Amino acid sequence: MDIIINVAILAISLIIVIKSADIFVDNLVAIGAAFGISEIILGVTASAIGTSLPEFGSAMIATFTHSPDIGVGVVIGSNIWNIAGILGITATYVGLVRSNPRGIARDGAVTLITALILVAFMFMGSINKFAGIIMIAVYGVYLWILVKDQKKESRKNNTKIIEELNNKEENSKESAESSKNVKSSKSSKISKKTIIWTLVGLTGLIVGCRLLVYSGVELATIAGVPTMIMGLFTLAIGTSIPELVVTLSSAMKGLHDLSIGNILGSNTFNIMIGIGVPALFMDIPVEPLSLSFDAPVMILVTLMVLLLIKRGMKLTRTDGIILLATYIGYAILRLFVLN
Amino acid sequence: MVYQKILVTSAGEYLDQMAKEVMELIADWNTEVIGLYVVETSTPILTSRKIKEMMKKELTEKGKKILLDMEEKFKGPNIKFKPLLKEGKPADEIVKIAEEEGVDLLIMGTGKSMVDKYLLGSVSEKVVHTSPCTVLLIRTSKE
Numbered sequence: 476m477d478i479i480i481n482v483a484i485l486a487i488s489l490i491i492v493i494k495s496a497d498i499f500v501d502n503l504v505a506i507g508a509a510f511g512i513s514e515i516i517l518g519v520t521a522s523a524i525g526t527s528l529p530e531f532g533s534a535m536i537a538t539f540t541h542s543p544d545i546g547v548g549v550v551i552g553s554n555i556w557n558i559a560g561i562l563g564i565t566a567t568y569v570g571l572v573r574s575n576p577r578g579i580a581r582d583g584a585v586t587l588i589t590a591l592i593l594v595a596f597m598f599m600g601s602i603n604k605f606a607g608i609i610m611i612a613v614y615g616v617y618l619w620i621l622v623k624d625q626k627k628e629s630r631k632n633n634t635k636i637i638e639e640l641n642n643k644e645e646n647s648k649e650s651a652e653s654s655k656n657v658k659s660s661k662s663s664k665i666s667k668k669t670i671i672w673t674l675v676g677l678t679g680l681i682v683g684c685r686l687l688v689y690s691g692v693e694l695a696t697i698a699g700v701p702t703m704i705m706g707l708f709t710l711a712i713g714t715s716i717p718e719l720v721v722t723l724s725s726a727m728k729g730l731h732d733l734s735i736g737n738i739l740g741s742n743t744f745n746i747m748i749g750i751g752v753p754a755l756f757m758d759i760p761v762e763p764l765s766l767s768f769d770a771p772v773m774i775l776v777t778l779m780v781l782l783l784i785k786r787g788m789k790l791t792r793t794d795g796i797i798l799l800a801t802y803i804g805y806a807i808l809r810l811f812v813l814n
Numbered sequence: 815m816v817y818q819k820i821l822v823t824s825a826g827e828y829l830d831q832m833a834k835e836v837m838e839l840i841a842d843w844n845t846e847v848i849g850l851y852v853v854e855t856s857t858p859i860l861t862s863r864k865i866k867e868m869m870k871k872e873l874t875e876k877g878k879k880i881l882l883d884m885e886e887k888f889k890g891p892n893i894k895f896k897p898l899l900k901e902g903k904p905a906d907e908i909v910k911i912a913e914e915e916g917v918d919l920l921i922m923g924t925g926k927s928m929v930d931k932y933l934l935g936s937v938s939e940k941v942v943h944t945s946p947c948t949v950l951l952i953r954t955s956k957e
Contacts, residue, residue: 493860496862497864500862501863501864521864525862525864525865526862568933568934569933570930716860720858720860721862721865724858724869725869728854730872
């Protein structure tokens with residue numbers, strides 16, 4: 476009976492967390508816009524943190540409720556699942572996921588570097604405040620690069636629109652309007668509704684994550700498995716549902732950059748912020764198996780996906796099957812051999 | 815028989831190959847070509863509003879580029895081109911536009927593998943069964 480109740484709490488809390496993260500980010504963007512923060516900065520930040528808030532929230536709550544290992548498990552487990560599981564499922568299902576060299580060079584390199592930074596700090600025995608500051612600073616630099624790139628892209632698009640305007644009179648009205656939209660970001664007043672919804676989103680996120688971590692710990696106790704395992708698999712896969720939805724549906728629609736970019740960006744956020752911020756409040760202990768097995772697997776699958784993509788700037792169905800098989804192999808080893 | 819009004823739809827892939835074959839067929843015809851791109855707006859449950867907006871924006875941009883490309887490709891002395899950008903479910907919108915515009919020939923690409931067809935479904939297959947006019951399917955192949 477306890478198992479059924481806890482599984483139900485887990486499922487409901489996941490929905491609460493995912494919807495709350497959505498509401499929170501939406502309204503936070505509206506507040507940012509009212510303060511005059513540029514649309515580009517808001518857009519980049521919102522898409523970078525949007526799908527990763529459930530992992531971050533779980534890691535934070537786990538730290539505050541003295542289960543930091545579940546938090547580390549969620550982050551590392553999510554990163555392995557994001558790459559081997561989600562990209563594996565997507566490439567297998569859709570058959571072809573394309574990428575562009577610039578995106579892979581930037582986001583792929585940063586994802587790999589952040590994974591290496593994490594392992595370097597893990598070697599110290601625990602991830603402390605100093606490591607947290609470094610990680611957050613590295614993420615800040617990455618966001619700055621993203622915003623710079625987005626501004627460059629936006630300028631390029633503006634030039635194109637102006638060229639089209641000169642060439643095609645019939646499109647002039649529409650293009651002029653979209654050109655104006657790109658150039659100006661109007662600041663407006665913050666409505667009470669926005670503030671209330673931001674608070675509702677934040678509260679939902681906190682309550683949902685608390686319930687999620689609680690049910691995860693309870694289920695681990697009932698099943699007699701370490702909480703780290705719960706974090707690595709159940710919570711990691713659960714909190715990554717937004718990534719799965721975005722990656723799969725964007726690949727099906729042919730929006731390939733969004734598909735792979737979302738996974739790489741999410742993995743960077745998970746490590747630098749998902750572990751970096753909790754480390755500011757408490758030393759995050761490192762489980763030996765996590766350092767000797769989970770973290771190396773995370774680096775290995777990251778390297779693997781980058782090498783697979785590099786062959787032709789795409790992931791094929793065969794690549795997807797290879798990635799999925801790798802995840803299944805990892806799960807079997809971790810759950811039944813090493814546990 | 816020369817068709818007076820043709821609807822050509824494409825999601826962008828294999829457009830070069832498709833346009834080449836279509837132009838070989840219609841180059842001398844006195845006809846109106848309607849180029850259609852459908853922005854697919856459906857998203858799975860739990861997709862955030864921001865992501866939905868982002869997808870719609872990206873697909874609209876992509877659609878505009880494809881229509882401009884089509885305009886370049888379907889040029890002929892007696893060919894009049896009309897671009898159309900619509901939102902909705904591709905198969906439903908294609909059939910709806912074919913009815914509204916009163917086209918007498920609908921041209922689209924086909925060429926998914928059996929696995930792709932089983933997993934992703936086929937727009938052309940749905941259209942074939944409900945189209946109000948003759949349908950010409952151009953066999954496309956992966957590079």
